[in-house]
Amino acid sequence: MTNEHILFVDDEEDLRRAACQTLDLADLAVSPFEDAEAALSQVSRNLPAILITDIRMAGMDGLTLMQRTLEIDPEFPVILVTGHGDVDLAVQSMRDGAYDFLEKPYDPVRLVETARRALDKRRLTLENRALRSQIGGRDAIEARLAGRASEMVSIRQKIRAVSDTNADVLIVGATGTGKEVAARALHRASARRDHPFVAINCAALPADLLESELFGHEAGAFPGAARARCGKFEHARGGTIFLDEIDSLAQPMQAKLLHTVQNREITRLGSNDPISLDVRFVAASKRDLEKAAANGDFRSDLLYRLNVVTISLPDLSERREDIPRLFVQLVEEASVRYRRPAPEIPGAVFNRLIAREWPGNVRELRNAAERFALGLDLDIGAAPSDAGTKLSEQLAQHEKSLIAATITSQGGSLKATYESLGLSRRALYEKMQKHGLSRHDFTEDEPD
Numbered sequence: 001m002t003n004e005h006i007l008f009v010d011d012e013e014d015l016r017r018a019a020c021q022t023l024d025l026a027d028l029a030v031s032p033f034e035d036a037e038a039a040l041s042q043v044s045r046n047l048p049a050i051l052i053t054d055i056r057m058a059g060m061d062g063l064t065l066m067q068r069t070l071e072i073d074p075e076f077p078v079i080l081v082t083g084h085g086d087v088d089l090a091v092q093s094m095r096d097g098a099y100d101f102l103e104k105p106y107d108p109v110r111l112v113e114t115a116r117r118a119l120d121k122r123r124l125t126l127e128n129r130a131l132r133s134q135i136g137g138r139d140a141i142e143a144r145l146a147g148r149a150s151e152m153v154s155i156r157q158k159i160r161a162v163s164d165t166n167a168d169v170l171i172v173g174a175t176g177t178g179k180e181v182a183a184r185a186l187h188r189a190s191a192r193r194d195h196p197f198v199a200i201n202c203a204a205l206p207a208d209l210l211e212s213e214l215f216g217h218e219a220g221a222f223p224g225a226a227r228a229r230c231g232k233f234e235h236a237r238g239g240t241i242f243l244d245e246i247d248s249l250a251q252p253m254q255a256k257l258l259h260t261v262q263n264r265e266i267t268r269l270g271s272n273d274p275i276s277l278d279v280r281f282v283a284a285s286k287r288d289l290e291k292a293a294a295n296g297d298f299r300s301d302l303l304y305r306l307n308v309v310t311i312s313l314p315d316l317s318e319r320r321e322d323i324p325r326l327f328v329q330l331v332e333e334a335s336v337r338y339r340r341p342a343p344e345i346p347g348a349v350f351n352r353l354i355a356r357e358w359p360g361n362v363r364e365l366r367n368a369a370e371r372f373a374l375g376l377d378l379d380i381g382a383a384p385s386d387a388g389t390k391l392s393e394q395l396a397q398h399e400k401s402l403i404a405a406t407i408t409s410q411g412g413s414l415k416a417t418y419e420s421l422g423l424s425r426r427a428l429y430e431k432m433q434k435h436g437l438s439r440h441d442f443t444e445d446e447p448d
Contacts, residue, residue: 007031009057010032010054022112036065043073052079053079054081055089063080081101081106082102100114123421146325168281168283170282170284172289178313183197196238200213201244203244215260216268217270237279238278247285262305327350330365334372403437
């Protein structure tokens with residue numbers, strides 16, 4: 001058997017031979033079977049194949065074969081071949097999980113077209129599963145900071161290296177790159193994981209309340225302070241304090257924060273008694289703090305205290321090879337959250353995703369995945385209309401999109417790409433040349 005093929009079952013030899021000849025002439029690999037049991041023995045969850053079976057057969061009939069096949073893999077495409085009197089039965093079978101049905105005598109062209117569509121569906125199903133399996137089975141850091149781009153590998157290595165130390169960390173990156181996600185991954189990988197993770201958006205707190213919110217206050221410290229209150233820093237003892245948009249702090253508050261970071265102690269408003277802190281500080285900024293310090297907008301001494309370790313998060317456009325895998329993960333998460341089955345993601349959607357600019361980075365991609373999971377995003381979720389387009393043009397566009405998405409999902413590895421697609425190396429090169437594709441359009445690696 002070839003890597004991708006058709007299991008064709010019919011107990012009438014003449015019909016079986018004619019159908020197999022039609023499929024062979026269309027360059028579709030086919031494995032003929034005269035009984036259902038023999039075909040069923042070939043079915044497995046990861047088999048890159050589809051099943052075409054007659055309904056009326058001696059022994060196990062086609063409906064039983066379909067049911068047994070779908071018990072092994074509910075997403076296995078099954079095409080039923082029916083007689084004229086079985087059409088109602090075939091329609092009901094589609095509600096029960098059949099992919100399609102062909103009514104005898106069927107047009108050979110329709111046989112080929114239906115088989116090709118089913119094979120395309122099977123290919124995409126297996127690719128989505130492969131991406132999901134790559135997402136699973138990882139440690140806590142990789143589960144939160146997914147991606148195979150070299151930048152992400154380096155970031156995960158750095159987090160693992162410092163996770164069990166008390167070193168303070170500065171995370172820099174554009175809006176939506178996942179600065180808080182990285183901070184939470186660091187916290188979860190550290191010995192502080194069972195203690196609080198306190199996230200503070202420095203830009204969101206009103207200036208007149210900031211000091212009280214961070215350091216706490218005693219009763220009567222200011223008008224309205226009827227009772228003592230523990231601040232966020234004190235609440236985080238034993239855990240991690242995440243200071244997002246730290247560059248928004250005014251200079252006087254920067255001075256107070258410097259004292260806290262340096263001495264690991266705070267003093268509540270209205271009190272003279274210092275309170276010791278056992279915390280790790282993780283700060284984040286979308287601005288270049290070194291430039292801000294050079295311009296006098298940020299205290300250089302505070303910067304040096306915070307950036308014992310600096311983690312720089314790349315824009316999503318700088319790691320396009322990660323987009324298919326990330327999108328699958330985000331769609332999966334959204335589907336679980338909304339209690340819906342995860343939708344199939346066509347190769348054409350992957351192609352659009354990797355070609356699109358993402359100024360909002362991973363946050364914007366997450367929003368697109370949410371809409372896709374809900375079936376709301378026509379721009380990303382829906383393939384272009386094929387109305388009025390020739391079959392050959394539809395197939396060519398699908399082939400191009402599928403190859404482009406697979407190159408990306410395989411990190412630019414052509415060997416992994418042609419093995420995943422079931423092609424020879426030469427066949428992949430010829431198809432890439434035909435569609436004007438280059439591996440370097442989908443990876444930042446140096447040319448081979």
